[in-house]
Amino acid sequence: MRIEIDAKGVYYRDLNRKIRQAVREGYTEIYLKNVNGQYYIADGIDREVTIIIDGVPGNDLGAFMDGPTVIVRNNAQDNVGNTMNSGKIVVHGRAGDVCGYGMRGGKIFIKGDVGYRVGIHMKGYKDKIPVMVIGGKAGDFFGEYMAGGVLILLGLSEDGDDRPIAGDYLGTGMHGGVIYLRGEPDMNRVGREVGIVPLEETDRNIIERSVKEFCEEFGFDYEEIMKGQFTKLVPVTNRPYGNLYAY
Amino acid sequence: MNHLFTKDISGCGLSGIISTSGRMIPGEQIVRSIVLQTDRGNGLGAGYAAYGIYPDFKDYYAFHIMFDSVAAKDQTEDLLESVTEIEHAEEIPTRPTENIKVAPLLYRYFLKPVREKAPREFQLLDEDDIVVNIVMRINSSIEGAYVFSSGKNMGVFKGVGFPKDIAEFFRIEDYEAYIWTAHNRFPTNTPGWWGGAHPFTLLDWSIVHNGEISSYGINKRYLEMYGYKLTLLTDTEVVAYLLDLLIRKFGIDLRSACTALAAPFWKDIDASPNGDAVRAIRMVYGSALLNGPFAILFAFKDGLVGLNDRVKLRPLVVGVKGDCVYMASEEAAIREICPDPERVWAPRAGDPVIVRMGKGIVN
Numbered sequence: 001m002r003i004e005i006d007a008k009g010v011y012y013r014d015l016n017r018k019i020r021q022a023v024r025e026g027y028t029e030i031y032l033k034n035v036n037g038q039y040y041i042a043d044g045i046d047r048e049v050t051i052i053i054d055g056v057p058g059n060d061l062g063a064f065m066d067g068p069t070v071i072v073r074n075n076a077q078d079n080v081g082n083t084m085n086s087g088k089i090v091v092h093g094r095a096g097d098v099c100g101y102g103m104r105g106g107k108i109f110i111k112g113d114v115g116y117r118v119g120i121h122m123k124g125y126k127d128k129i130p131v132m133v134i135g136g137k138a139g140d141f142f143g144e145y146m147a148g149g150v151l152i153l154l155g156l157s158e159d160g161d162d163r164p165i166a167g168d169y170l171g172t173g174m175h176g177g178v179i180y181l182r183g184e185p186d187m188n189r190v191g192r193e194v195g196i197v198p199l200e201e202t203d204r205n206i207i208e209r210s211v212k213e214f215c216e217e218f219g220f221d222y223e224e225i226m227k228g229q230f231t232k233l234v235p236v237t238n239r240p241y242g243n244l245y246a247y
Numbered sequence: 248m249n250h251l252f253t254k255d256i257s258g259c260g261l262s263g264i265i266s267t268s269g270r271m272i273p274g275e276q277i278v279r280s281i282v283l284q285t286d287r288g289n290g291l292g293a294g295y296a297a298y299g300i301y302p303d304f305k306d307y308y309a310f311h312i313m314f315d316s317v318a319a320k321d322q323t324e325d326l327l328e329s330v331t332e333i334e335h336a337e338e339i340p341t342r343p344t345e346n347i348k349v350a351p352l353l354y355r356y357f358l359k360p361v362r363e364k365a366p367r368e369f370q371l372l373d374e375d376d377i378v379v380n381i382v383m384r385i386n387s388s389i390e391g392a393y394v395f396s397s398g399k400n401m402g403v404f405k406g407v408g409f410p411k412d413i414a415e416f417f418r419i420e421d422y423e424a425y426i427w428t429a430h431n432r433f434p435t436n437t438p439g440w441w442g443g444a445h446p447f448t449l450l451d452w453s454i455v456h457n458g459e460i461s462s463y464g465i466n467k468r469y470l471e472m473y474g475y476k477l478t479l480l481t482d483t484e485v486v487a488y489l490l491d492l493l494i495r496k497f498g499i500d501l502r503s504a505c506t507a508l509a510a511p512f513w514k515d516i517d518a519s520p521n522g523d524a525v526r527a528i529r530m531v532y533g534s535a536l537l538n539g540p541f542a543i544l545f546a547f548k549d550g551l552v553g554l555n556d557r558v559k560l561r562p563l564v565v566g567v568k569g570d571c572v573y574m575a576s577e578e579a580a581i582r583e584i585c586p587d588p589e590r591v592w593a594p595r596a597g598d599p600v601i602v603r604m605g606k607g608i609v610n
Contacts, residue, residue, distance in 0.1 A: 037284075078562055094593075096578075097593075115593050116558075116559045140558065163595075188518070
């Protein structure tokens with residue numbers, strides 16, 4: 001059951017009220033057109049509905065979300081998937097800062113670049129393993145304080161883009177989870193509690209599965225992307241600052 | 248309005264537009280862009296800077312001044328008459344606005360300093376210096392008088408209210424400008440008052456800022472050594488004066504001034520191939536370094552610059568379409584007035600986006 005909501009000029013509270021009402025009424029596909037900057041779309045929704053967004057949604061898209069699939073046919077702003085619990089967010093453009101903050105389950109796919117502090121404080125527990133795949137490049141503090149889950153950064157970008165695949169302070173404070181980079185990091189810009197370890201069979205499975213899904217969403221050539229070399233970054237010590245205040 | 252704005256979302260909002268070909272952009276555009284970001288403020292301050300609005304008086308310094316009392320106005324006019332020639336003076340046009348219950352007296356003066364009127368104090372100063380001196384004197388010595396702006400062919404309209412209210416009050420839709428900046432304030436550390444709303448200005452430098460300048464004390468003491476008087480109770484004031492000091496007085500280029508304000512960390516300077524030049528800037532102008540989170544837009548008669556702090560603790564997005572460059576805290580604020588930009592991106596931390604009239608982005 002599908003419903004279309006015109007978001008043109010609608011205040012974010014009113015829009016989110018309409019969306020929640022549509023969910024309650026049993027609609028399974030909610031199409032939002034003319035969205036521009038409305039905050040908190042899909043926040044806290046705990047049913048497996050599909051929300052399709054035409055336009056640029058505002059900050060905190062999909063925060064605390066628990067089940068829906070959100071497809072953004074444009075760019076997204078800051079704090080996408082803040083503390084989301086399950087479901088899927090697909091962004092057909094770039095996303096801003098702090099994407100996937102404290103994410104604890106579900107999947108996020110971003111076609112283009114992401115901003116600063118992406119994937120920070122991600123966590124995982126038993127079968128709750130959040131996964132984020134980013135097609136472009138990331139700013140500083142990627143995966144900072146990461147405690148669990150999977151971050152995959154593909155670094156696909158146009159010719160002439162001389163930026164490194166990830167910015168400074170990559171994985172600083174990381175103590176769980178795993179980061180896969182398609183390429184090699186500058187180790188001077190990686191947190192000192194993080195190290196490179198060889199890929200194993202399970203890693204390849206995770207990467208293949210996730211990249212396949214990424215390619216299906218955005219139409220990239222899977223074989224081409226998989227030609228790249230992936231680097232696995234994990235925390236190499238559990239207590240990197242154990243002696244910080246101890247002497 | 249079908250809702251009440253509440254205070255549950257924090258962080259100021261910024262917006263700026265420049266037409267590098269000098270096309271005049273209606274005020275309605277910047278208003279729509281900043282109003283989209285209404286929830287980033289809390290009604291305790293909003294304002295607009297506009298360039299190119301006074302072509303009939305383009306050779307005169309346009310002083311926008313707020314007065315808390317008629318006495319403050321009389322005193323200020325006495326001061327102005329004693330050292331300048333006032334070509335024209337008038338009340339700034341406003342309209343009754345439901346949400347603006349109280350407002351100061353608001354006047355504008357188009358004037359030129361006259362060195363002969365104060366030969367002893369002004370003999371060694373150029374015109375801009377004299378104007379800066381007058382602004383500092385009004386702000387620091389006349390109780391209840393504060394200069395909103397003092398540049399040529401530009402002006403600042405600001406006060407306590409939401410962006411929509413301030414726009415309505417000052418009839419922003421009546422103006423056209425080739426550069427606009429706008430601010431929506433969420434004051435955290437300092438009072439919300441008319442003189443404390445953004446933009447902050449000196450001559451034709453104007454600043455809108457989201458964040459907080461934790462280095463305010465250091466910056467303030469540095470500026471005071473050069474005769475600037477910091478009277479506006481808000482950290483952002485230092486940014487306007489620092490740019491005036493670095494660029495106009497010290498004569499350093501715009502990009503180096505940005506490097507001084509948001510200098511790279513020492514470890515990055517050590518690793519950089521042109522580290523020596525950057526190290527020199529950071530050492531010589533160390534007291535101009537802005538610490539703390541910020542995104543700022545600064546405008547001047549020849550351009551518009553967007554700059555983030557070194558670890559990007561505040562949002563800033565840039566869009567380009569045709570001869571226009573847009574900068575805002577949120578991409579939606581750009582798309583509200585430019586639905587199909589050719590390019591949209593978030594600049595890197597500490598990396599200024601410099602737009603110049605006639606040239607576009609000059610990075």
